[in-house]
Amino acid sequence: MSxxxxxxxxxxxxxxxxxxxxxxxxxxxxVTALKSSxxxxxxxxxTPPMYPTLGPLAQALEYLKxxxxxxxxxxxxxxxxxxxxxxxxxxxxxxxxxxxxGVGFVLIVLCLYIPPQVxxxxxxxxxxxxxxxxxxxxxxxxxxxxxxxxxxFIFKTLYDEIPDSYTNAAKVDGAGTWTIYRRIILPLxxxxxxxASLLQVTIIWNDYIWGLVLTTGMDxxxxxxxxxxxxxxxxxxxxxxMSGALWIAVPTxxxxxxxxxxxxxxxxxx
Amino acid sequence: xxxxxxxxxxxxxxxxxxxxxxxLHVEDKEFVVxxxxxxxxxxxxxxxxxxxxxxxxxEIWFGDELVNAPARKVFKIPxxxxxxxxxxxxxxxxxxxxxxxxxxxxxxxxxxxxxIETRVGKAARLLEIDxxxxxxxxxxxxxxxQRIALGRxxxxxxxxxxxxxxxxxxxxxxxxxxxMELKKLQQELGVTTIFVTHDQVEAMTMGDRIAVMNNxxxxxxxxxxxxxxxxxxxxxxxxxxxxxxxxxxxxLVASDRxxxxxxxxxxxxxxxxxxxxxxxxxxxITEITLGIRPEHITIGREHLENSVxxxxxxxxxxxxxxxxxxDLGGEPLIAISGSGQDLEKDERVWITLDSxxxxxxxxxxxxxxx
Numbered sequence: 001m002s003x004x005x006x007x008x009x010x011x012x013x014x015x016x017x018x019x020x021x022x023x024x025x026x027x028x029x030x031v032t033a034l035k036s037s038x039x040x041x042x043x044x045x046x047t048p049p050m051y052p053t054l055g056p057l058a059q060a061l062e063y064l065k066x067x068x069x070x071x072x073x074x075x076x077x078x079x080x081x082x083x084x085x086x087x088x089x090x091x092x093x094x095x096x097x098x099x100x101x102g103v104g105f106v107l108i109v110l111c112l113y114i115p116p117q118v119x120x121x122x123x124x125x126x127x128x129x130x131x132x133x134x135x136x137x138x139x140x141x142x143x144x145x146x147x148x149x150x151x152x153f154i155f156k157t158l159y160d161e162i163p164d165s166y167t168n169a170a171k172v173d174g175a176g177t178w179t180i181y182r183r184i185i186l187p188l189x190x191x192x193x194x195x196a197s198l199l200q201v202t203i204i205w206n207d208y209i210w211g212l213v214l215t216t217g218m219d220x221x222x223x224x225x226x227x228x229x230x231x232x233x234x235x236x237x238x239x240x241x242m243s244g245a246l247w248i249a250v251p252t253x254x255x256x257x258x259x260x261x262x263x264x265x266x267x268x269x270x
Numbered sequence: 271x272x273x274x275x276x277x278x279x280x281x282x283x284x285x286x287x288x289x290x291x292x293x294l295h296v297e298d299k300e301f302v303v304x305x306x307x308x309x310x311x312x313x314x315x316x317x318x319x320x321x322x323x324x325x326x327x328x329e330i331w332f333g334d335e336l337v338n339a340p341a342r343k344v345f346k347i348p349x350x351x352x353x354x355x356x357x358x359x360x361x362x363x364x365x366x367x368x369x370x371x372x373x374x375x376x377x378x379x380x381x382x383x384x385x386i387e388t389r390v391g392k393a394a395r396l397l398e399i400d401x402x403x404x405x406x407x408x409x410x411x412x413x414x415x416q417r418i419a420l421g422r423x424x425x426x427x428x429x430x431x432x433x434x435x436x437x438x439x440x441x442x443x444x445x446x447x448x449x450m451e452l453k454k455l456q457q458e459l460g461v462t463t464i465f466v467t468h469d470q471v472e473a474m475t476m477g478d479r480i481a482v483m484n485n486x487x488x489x490x491x492x493x494x495x496x497x498x499x500x501x502x503x504x505x506x507x508x509x510x511x512x513x514x515x516x517x518x519x520x521x522l523v524a525s526d527r528x529x530x531x532x533x534x535x536x537x538x539x540x541x542x543x544x545x546x547x548x549x550x551x552x553x554x555i556t557e558i559t560l561g562i563r564p565e566h567i568t569i570g571r572e573h574l575e576n577s578v579x580x581x582x583x584x585x586x587x588x589x590x591x592x593x594x595x596x597d598l599g600g601e602p603l604i605a606i607s608g609s610g611q612d613l614e615k616d617e618r619v620w621i622t623l624d625s626x627x628x629x630x631x632x633x634x635x636x637x638x639x640x
Binding site for chain 1: 317320321322347348349350351353354355357358359360361363364365366374375378379422426432
């Protein structure tokens with residue numbers, strides 16, 4: 001048996017403490033979701049339920065059914081379209097190197113740093129002019145376009161790892177730009193597609209502000225916005241809110257646990 | 271089949287010149303090796319021929335067809351040049367099988383399936399990789415990958431083969447074998463070939479002719495024996511041959527017995543015959559560099575006429591020969607002697623330079639004095 005040094009003990013104690021702190025809200029969320037309304041009032045948010053019930057979970061799901069579907073549509077459309085265009089842009093920036101390409105890439109990356117708050121009012125006006133305001137279509141279009149810069153960035157950095165000799169060899173062998181993309185680059189893009197899709201899925205799924213300002217009516221709400229409506233007008237129904245929060249958090253939670261290493265690749269560009 | 275002519279090729283990357291005023295003519299079916307230290311511009315020449323970029327100045331002709339001339343705004347894209355290239359890393363596509371890799375140039379030309387199978391099969395049999403066709407390249411060895419790359423290059427009967435250090439990634443033993451096979455293959459196929467390497471042994475053993483490059487310029491082009499026996503300048507003299515040629519600095523001085531060459535070490539020997547001295551005087555040069563290949567130095571234990579005393583620094587047995595590192599009055603010198611001779615460190619020996627095999631260069635320009 002090896003004895004740990006005192007400072008190691010301290011380190012582990014701190015790490016366990018922080019892990020506990022981080023997990024506390026999730027714990028509280030799960031136990032509260034399993035309590036009846038009465039028990040929520042009578043107990044603290046961290047005590048386990050005495051009489052566990054699935055009632056609030058079922059009730060919340062019934063309420064969030066349509067918004068969950070809406071969010072699925074948004075995630076699907078936004079992810080597929082922006083990763084496809086991101087992949088083509090990434091290919092051009094990484095392998096075609098047309099004049100002015102570097103500046104173009106910097107401009108695209110800069111788009112990532114424009115805060116949404118600045119764009120709120122102009123975007124509402126643009127969508128109204130397009131006749132899409134209040135509609136789910138507005139969000140579909142927005143996520144498709146807004147996802148492209150980030151996807152282009154991810155694809156470019158990961159395509160940089162594909163040796164230039166692959167594209168040069170294909171060129172000498174007679175392949176044009178599109179053939180090289182289709183026959184060489186695209187089949188080697190599994191990892192960038194996974195990375196870009198994961199990031200897109202989590203960003204779109206968790207987004208709140210665009211759904212709030214661009215959509216109206218229960219039929220058009222994404223799940224995060226609908227969730228906010230669960231809070232109740234006069235009495236706070238904590239168990240219902242926590243159930244809703246669980247339904248929303250579970251998909252991203254699963255993705256992070258199973259595919260987290262790809263997300264880290266996306267952020268680090270490695 | 272085709273000849274290749276490069277006239278006055280220049281290519282700059284930003285402001286750094288990579289190749290300057292480069293001329294080369296390659297005959298039909300000839301095997302020309304471009305050799306030089308890393309960064310000398312040899313790959314740039316190869317990429318220019320392939321058309322991977324437009325050159326800055328000069329002209330490139332395939333036979334009587336002009337493929338690149340910036341002055342006349344001619345640039346034929348690589349897809350249409352009918353050259354095949356093997357890259358240093360082989361550029362084997364990892365997601366395709368060996369068959370898919372070799373068939374790639376044919377399949378994008380929409381060759382019929384039957385034709386593709388016949389031609390890939392033929393190439394694979396010639397390269398002895400026909401048992402690997404269904405495999406993915408991931409698990410294959412360096413030698414096998416190199417063959418796949420060669421297969422992909424030869425399957426479409428190109429006009430010109432461009433090979434960019436295809437043997438650099440192989441282990442030493444395989445490299446010697448591959449050298450021979452590649453040369454044999456080129457002769458069988460009869461395709462005009464340019465082969466780039468930084469290894470002078472590869473160049474000497476494979477090339478019909480060798481073009482030595484340095485700092486983006488062509489130093490000399492000739493057959494292997496021409497380069498070895500008559501290097502045009504000190505760079506080629508030093509680059510070709512292993513161990514390299516010994517170069518010593520000397521000057522023409524007057525003495526009471528007529529002009530002689532002072533090589534800086536004393537007592538100054540009569541190594542230079544009067545005819546050599548005449549050659550230097552005839553060229554009107556006083557500062558020279560004298561070159562002698564290691565195998566043209568004889569090591570003896572007794573003083574002979576024209577021999578000089580030197581000290582053994584280190585002896586390196588290579589097998590049938592010994593490379594002897596000598597100290598000649600402060601100048602390092604390498605000689606090759608038979609393995610029978612036992613030489614010890616710090617031993618005093620007498621060395622004789624074979625005066626018929628002495629090379630003379632102008633020290634300022636580095637050029638050979640004829």
